[in-house]
Amino acid sequence: MKIERPRGTRDFLPDEMERRRAVERVMREIAESFGYREVSTPTFEHLELFTLKSGQGIVEEIYAFRDKSGRELALRPELTAPVMRMFVNECSVMPRPLRFYYLSNCFRYERPQKGRYREFWQFGVELIGSDRPESDAEVIMLAYRILKSLNVNFKLHVGHVGLLRDVLSDVSEKDRAMRLIDKKDWEGLRALLKEEGQADIFDTVIEISEASDVEKAREVYPDFDYSYLEVLFGILEEMDVRFVPDFGIARGLDYYTGVVFEMYAEGLGAQKQVCGGGSYRLSGLFGGEDVPSTGFAIGFDRVVQVCSVEILRKPKAVVVGFGDSIRAFRVAEMLRSAGIHAIVDVMGRNVKKQLSYADSIKADFAVFAGDELERGQVRIKNLRTQEQEDVSLKDLRGYFSGFLNSGS
RNA sequence: GCCCGGAUAGGGUAGUGGUCAUCCUCUGGGACUGUGGAUCCCAGGAGCCGGGUUCGAAUCCCGGUCCGGGCCCCA
Structure with a gap:
């Protein structure tokens, strides 16, 4: 009997590999031109690395297994945690900031569909050591330049989770509220806030989520320091990075502290997000010093699907x-x-x-x-x-x- | 994990409860051992898997697998 590919995996024939390598080259060259250097981490890690980052719930969503000595391991479902683990393990005394990039395969145990596979590739960067708006600006600009160079039709949304967190500061189930906001489930949110006796902030949350610029947000909610965002947005505008402010981007996990951004491409159906990023504080969770970082991950396979790239071949x-x-x-x-x-x-x-x-x-x-x-x-x-x-x-x-x- | 739709040579397809199945493409060889693409000839290769109904199943039914679309999730 013929052996089939495991569910959610793909074979890449020479034509497709040529295209993937061409895309890869553009990403690498641009990242390197910003001073980022490549790193690579193991394909599998201790399961705990990922449950620390994302909670017990993710065990159901990843390839987790026990090896012959009974160690609990997992195929990496993403690369930020491994790179930060590496940073804590062996890079903590290197001169900061550190600029790392990576392109590796990742694995998730999910129902495959268009643009979503069980083995997929992520290209990403981590800029470690700075909590200033310049670092967010650099990382966003880098992702933006990559997708532009690959002629992807996309929209960039930039927000700040601190703003909504602040508004929700008296809500005890903040994470759940953030998830509801992320999904734009206003009815669910209304019910939650009512339960918590916080119904009065409902309108503020909606207006913040829909605010199209800093001025609008400030009108709705003046008790927040917008200077960080003003610096960031100022740089992006000056550098011709076109974006829409979107304070409704939420992350349920609390190591996301500040700026968050996402990019959406056309032509991918339900899986249109091609890039997600933001600043976070993870190294403390992994037993290291608490160092601020910013990064993004690009869904490599999705970009390959919608981009156009020149393929150079020798005669x-x-x-x-x-x-x-x-x-x-x-x-x-x-x-x-x-x-x-x-x-x-x-x-x-x-x-x-x-x-x-x-x-x-x-x-x-x-x-x-x-x-x-x-x-x-x-x-x-x-x-x-x-x-x-x-x-x-x-x-x-x-x-x-x-x-x-x-x-x- | 849930809902819907699919699955016939490597790729694309036709057909029927009744001789192990159509055509195109493809691959190898030949016509043709110093000049390709065309043509002709020969050969190769298939009904996803398992079970059931039936005298007989690739066809009907059930389960599984995989693919596609959506939901959940999206670290």
Whole structure:
């Protein structure tokens, strides 16, 4: 019987991998241009790392298991916790701020649907050590530049959880209230506030959630220090980062302390969020010093689905041999050192079949490695233009130089 | 975890309770051992899995698996 892929996993064929690598390259280059350096953490961690961060409830949503020694482990469902664990374990004396980026697969035990898989990839950054608005500005700008460079149609919402937390300060079930606000479940919220004898703040919460700028929010709720947001929004505006203030973005977990932001793309159905981020304080939870951090995670697979990216390929040549495979391999080596991809027949095919194969794999050149070699030459046929000429082995690099880096 | 819809060669499909099944594409070979794409010929390859109904099931029923859409969740 045939073995199928496990539910929620995917195979990536060469065309798709080329596209994914091209997207990946854009993300890496932009992050590196901001001074971020790549990190990588284990695929599995102690389960406790994730329950500390997200509560016992997540055990049902992740791949958790016991190893042969009885250790409780879990495949990572996200990367912020592992990176902060790494920071606490071995980076706490490095010069701050630290700028890390990552691109890794993560695993969640959930019902797969469009844009949601059980194994998926996250690209993200963490900027560790600053609690100033400049750090939020930098991280938001970075995410924004990445999605712009990939020609994604998206909207950026930026908010601050401190504002709603402040309004809700006398509500005992604050987390539940935040979840209701996040879902915009106003009826549920009204009921909760009534239960708690806080019905009078209901209108304030709604108006804050719907406030379109700082002035509006200040009118509704003056008892909050808006200067942090003013600095942040000022930077974003000056740097041409287009966003909508959205004070209704809520997070149920209390290590999110300040700025939060999300990006939504078109064309993804129900799973339209392609990026989420904000500032948080996690390192204390993991037994380290309480260090402020800011970061984001981009849903790599979703971005691949909706972005458009240029795919650069080197020219591809098929070496046509005439039964002498050593000669063919030698010529292929020379082509490779001239910077192009060289493919040799390993099927024992005749010349017509070799050319037919070259056509079917969309090769750019056919290089005949036959009797011309005795004169130190090969015959090169450009399969795009049909032109062919004999080229000296010494001039291969020169012949192909015009075709390199031309993209396709 | 819940609701809805699907599943026939690698990909796309046709059909019927009654000889182990259509066509396209694909893959390999040949016509054709120094020039491809076309054409022709040959070959390869399939009814998701398990159970039930039936003389007989790929077809009908049930369960499971996987896929798609939505809900829950979204750290």
